[in-house]
Amino acid sequence: MSVGLALLLLAAQQPAAPPAKLAASLARIFGPGTRTDTLGVDTTTVLRVWHGDSLLGFAAVGNVIGKDQPITFLVAIGPDDRLKDVDILVYREPYGGEVAYEPWRRQFRGARATDSLRVGKEIRSISGATISVHAVTLGVRRLLADLTAWHASGAIR
Amino acid sequence: MRSLLRWVPLCAVVTAPELPLGAQERTTLGGYGEVHYTNATGPATPGAVNFARFVAYLAHTFSDRIALRSEVELEDAKVEGGKAGGEVGLEQAYLDYRLTDWLTLRTGLVLVPVGIINETHEPPTFHGVDRPAVDHDLLPTTWREIGVGAVGAVPGVTGVSYRVYLVNGLRADGFSAGEGIREGRQEGRQASFANPSVTGRLEWARPGLKIGGSFWYGGSANADSVLGTGSFAAPVALVSADARYDVGAASFRGVVANISLSDAAAIDARYTTTVGSRMAGGYLEGAYDLLHALAPASPQRLSAFVRHERYDTQADVPAGVTRDASFARRVTTLGLTYKPTWNTAFKGDYQWFRNAGGAGEHEVLSLGVGYQF
Numbered sequence: 001m002s003v004g005l006a007l008l009l010l011a012a013q014q015p016a017a018p019p020a021k022l023a024a025s026l027a028r029i030f031g032p033g034t035r036t037d038t039l040g041v042d043t044t045t046v047l048r049v050w051h052g053d054s055l056l057g058f059a060a061v062g063n064v065i066g067k068d069q070p071i072t073f074l075v076a077i078g079p080d081d082r083l084k085d086v087d088i089l090v091y092r093e094p095y096g097g098e099v100a101y102e103p104w105r106r107q108f109r110g111a112r113a114t115d116s117l118r119v120g121k122e123i124r125s126i127s128g129a130t131i132s133v134h135a136v137t138l139g140v141r142r143l144l145a146d147l148t149a150w151h152a153s154g155a156i157r
Numbered sequence: 158m159r160s161l162l163r164w165v166p167l168c169a170v171v172t173a174p175e176l177p178l179g180a181q182e183r184t185t186l187g188g189y190g191e192v193h194y195t196n197a198t199g200p201a202t203p204g205a206v207n208f209a210r211f212v213a214y215l216a217h218t219f220s221d222r223i224a225l226r227s228e229v230e231l232e233d234a235k236v237e238g239g240k241a242g243g244e245v246g247l248e249q250a251y252l253d254y255r256l257t258d259w260l261t262l263r264t265g266l267v268l269v270p271v272g273i274i275n276e277t278h279e280p281p282t283f284h285g286v287d288r289p290a291v292d293h294d295l296l297p298t299t300w301r302e303i304g305v306g307a308v309g310a311v312p313g314v315t316g317v318s319y320r321v322y323l324v325n326g327l328r329a330d331g332f333s334a335g336e337g338i339r340e341g342r343q344e345g346r347q348a349s350f351a352n353p354s355v356t357g358r359l360e361w362a363r364p365g366l367k368i369g370g371s372f373w374y375g376g377s378a379n380a381d382s383v384l385g386t387g388s389f390a391a392p393v394a395l396v397s398a399d400a401r402y403d404v405g406a407a408s409f410r411g412v413v414a415n416i417s418l419s420d421a422a423a424i425d426a427r428y429t430t431t432v433g434s435r436m437a438g439g440y441l442e443g444a445y446d447l448l449h450a451l452a453p454a455s456p457q458r459l460s461a462f463v464r465h466e467r468y469d470t471q472a473d474v475p476a477g478v479t480r481d482a483s484f485a486r487r488v489t490t491l492g493l494t495y496k497p498t499w500n501t502a503f504k505g506d507y508q509w510f511r512n513a514g515g516a517g518e519h520e521v522l523s524l525g526v527g528y529q530f
Contacts, residue, residue, distance in 0.1 A: 068185035068216040069224065094226060094253055094261070094308070095276070098362040101316045107364060118456060119499070124364035127401035127410075128277050134499060 017061050017072050017089045025087040029076045030056045041155045044146065048156065055079055058147055058156055064139035066093045066132045073136060075143040081151055083111045086140050096132030104133075108140055113148035117141050187214035189529035191280040193287070197521045204522070208234035210280075212248060222255045230299075247345060249301050259309040263322070266345040269300040270320045270358035271371040272412050273399045280527020281502040284444055284462040287523060290488045290510075291440050295414055295468045296397065297339035302326075303348055311359075318360045326352025329377040329384060329391050329424045334431040335484055337416060337470040338393060341377060352376035352388055365403040372396050377418075383427045384420065391420040406449030408460075413439035422475035433484070434475045438468020444494070458496040462506075465489050469513075483514030492523075502527045 026036065030049045034056060039046045047059040059076040069092035076084040086108045088100035098104060107123050117137060119125050125133045150156045190211045196204030212230045219225070227250035236243035251265030268276045274283060274292040278299055283289075292298045304324030311317040325348040331340035343349065354375020361368045378390035385391060397414035414437065418424065421434035444462035448455050469485040471478075492506025504525040511518050 065185075067187060067214075068226070069218065090221075091258065092221070092224070092255060094263075097258070097310055097318060098316070098367075100258070100310070101362060103316065104362075104364045120456070120458070124403065126362050126364060127273075127282075127367045127403070128360075129362070130282065130499060 017074075021089050022061070022074070025074050025089060026059060026076070029059070029085045029087070039156050041146075041150050046147065046150065046156050049076075057084055058151065060143055060147060061089065062139050062143045064135040066096060066135045069093045071099070071132060071136060071139070073139055073143075075140055075147065077144065077147050077151075081112055081148045083108050083140075083144055085109055086136070088136070091132075093132060096126075096129035098126045098129040099132045099136045111144065113145045182220070183218055185214075185216040185218070187216070187530055188212050189214070189279040189281075189527070191286075191525055191527040194524040195286070195521055196523075197519055199520075209525075224253050224255075226251060226253065247301075248299055250345075257309070259312040261308050262305070263308055264305045266301050266303050267306065267322055267324065269302060269324070269356050269373065270322070271300070271356065271373060271395065271397050272296040272298070272414065273369075273401065273410060274298050275300050279500075279529035280504075280525070281496060281500050281529055284442060284460065284494050284504070285464065285490050285492055285506050285508075285523075286504045286525035289412075289440050289442075289464065289466055289490075290486065291412060291414070291438055291466050291468050294336050294339065294470060294486070295416070295436055295438050296412075297337070297342055300342055301344055302342070302354075303345050304353075306357075316362050318362070319357065321355070321357035323353055323355055324375075325350045326354040326375040326379070327377040327393055328379045329381070330379065330428055332377070332418070332424060332428075332430065332432045334433065334481065335470055337433070337436045338377075338395075338418075341393075349379050351380040351386075352378065352390070354393075367401045368399070370396075370398045377424075378420075381427065384423055391418075391424055393418055406446040408444045408446075409442065411439065411441045413437075422477065425475060425478055431471070431474065431478045431481065433469075433471035433473060433478075435473035436468070436470045437472040438466065438486075440464055440466035440468075440488075457498075458494070460494045460496075461492075462494065463489070463491050481514060483512045483516040485513035487511045500529045 034049050034051050037048050044060055049056045057078040061074050063070040063072050072090040074087040074089055078084050086105045091097045091100055119134050119137050123137050191209050193209045194204055194206045212228050215227050217225045228248040230246050230248040232244040233242045236245050249266055249268050251263050251267050254262040274288050275298045302324035304322045306322030308320040311319055325343055327338055327341035352375050356373040358371040373395040376389040376391055377393050378384035380386045394417045399412040401410045416436040418434050421432050424432055442464035444460040447459045466488040471480050471484045474480050489509045490506050495503040506523050508521045
C-alpha cells in the first residue's frame with residue numbers, strides 16, 4: 001500500500017513515532033485504503049486522512065512527559081471535531097503502560113475540545129499508572145484543543 | 158515548513174516534516190516524602206513526630222531505549238554514628254533496556270513485584286499515615302534485591318502485563334517469628350548470591366480495576382553447612398494476590414499472601430528462633446470520596462476509609478515449636494485522606510491493634526503529610 005510507504009518514509013527520521021506504528025494506528029482508526037498528506041501548523045505536523053476525495057479527519061502526534069520519559073501519543077479527530085481515537089505510539093516508562101490499553105483509551109472517543117476530560121471524573125484512572133494517566137489526559141486535552149482551534153481558524157481544512 | 162501546506166504525493170520522497178521528537182539524553186529529578194505524627198499512648202501523654210521518609214528520585218535517559226531509574230531514601234531524617242534510628246538506603250536503581258512493548262530488560266536493584274505497596278509506595282497512593290501492617294510484617298516493604306529480569310505487556314492480550322526477575326535470595330539468619338522473612342532481605346548490600354531466587358507478577362488492568370498475582374521462590378540457606386549448600390536449600394515460597402477497584406466515589410483494595418517455609422524446623426534449630434513454617438494474611442480496604450457528593454466539580458478528594466487486616470506470622474509452626482497467639486494479629490484502621498491535588502495528601506487515622514493472644518494490644522492516633530512528584 002503506497003500510503004504505508006509514504007508514511008514510512010515520512011516518519012523514518014522520527015524516533016519518537018516508528019513509521020509502522022503510525023501507519024498501523026491510522027489504519028486502525030480510519031480504516032483501510034486511506035491516503036495521508038501533511039500540513040504544518042506552527043511546529044506541529046498535522047496528518048490529513050482521506051479516502052478517495054472525502055476527508056476522514058485529522059491526526060497529530062504529541063509527546064508528554066510521564067514520570068521522566070516522553071510518552072508519544074496520537075490524537076485523531078473527525079471533520080466534525082469529535083475525537084475519533086487516541087493511540088499510544090511509544091511508551092517508555094517502567095510503570096504505567098496501561099494507558100496504551102484500548103479500554104482506557106476508548107474513554108476519550110467522541111469528546112469535543114469543549115468537553116470536560118478530568119481524571120477521576122470523566123476519565124477513570126488506573127491504579128499504579130496514575131502519573132501516566134494524568135500526563136496523557138493532559139496531552140490529549142491540549143492536542144484536541146489545538147486541532148479544533150486550527151480547524152476552526154482554517155489552518156487545517 | 159511552518160504554516161506551509163505540504164502535500165506528500167503517494168510514493169514520492171520529500172523531506173520529512175517534523176513530528177515532535179522523543180527522548181533525548183537528559184536527567185530527571187523527582188521524589189516523595191512523608192511526615193508522621195503518632196500517638197500510641199493516648200491524649201494524656203505526648204506523641205512523636207518523625208520525618209519518616211525523604212526520597213529523591215533520579216533518572217537519566219541515555220537513549221530512546223536505555224534509561225536509569227533510582228531512588229535514594231533517607232529514613233527518620235538523620236543518620237548519626239552510634240545513635241539508633243535513621244537509615245540511608247538505595248531503594249531502587251536499575252537500568253532499563255526497552256526492546257519492544259512486550260520486552261524491556263531490567264538490571265540492577267529492583268523492587269520485588271509482590272502485593273500493592275512494594276512497587277507503588279508513594280504516600281499519596283495509599284490511605285493511612287503508615288503503610289498497612291501486612292506490608293511490613295508479612296510482605297516486607299520496601300523489598301528490593303539485585304538481579305536481572307524482563308517486564309512488558311503480554312502480547313495479544315489487552316490489559317495484561319508481566320514482570321519476572323532473577324535476584325539474590327533471602328537469608329534465613331534474619332527470619333523472625335514476629336516479622337517473618339522481613340530481616341532476611343539483603344537489599345543490595347554486599348548481598349550473597351548463594352540462593353538465586355525467582356520472582357514475578359502478572360497484572361490485569363481495566364479503567365478503575367487492577368488485579369495482580371505475584372510469587373517468589375528461592376532458597377534462604379546462604380550455603381550454611383547445617384541448612385544445606387544447594388541453591389534452593391531452605392526454600393521460601395510466596396504467593397500473593399491483590400486487587401484495586403475504583404467505581405464512582407468508592408474505591409476498594411485487597412491483598413492476600415501466603416508464605417511457606419518448608420524447612421522452618423531446621424531454621425529454628427539452627428538459629429534458635431520460632432519462625433513459622435507458614436505465614437499468611439491480608440487486608441481489605443474500602444474508601445469513599447466525600448467531595449464526590451459535596452463538591453462534584455472539585456478535583457480535590459476527601460476520602461473516608463476503613464481497613465481491616467488479619468495476618469499470622471506463625472499460621473503454622475514446625476513440630477516442637479509452640480505457637481504464640483499474639484502473632485495472630487488484627488489491625489483495624491479508620492481514617493481520612495485529604496488530597497488537594499492527586500500527588501499531595503494530608504492524612505489522619507486511628508488504629509486498633511489486636512491479637513489472638515491479647516498481649517500488647519494498643520491503639521494509635523496518627524497524622525501525616527505525604528507528597529510525590
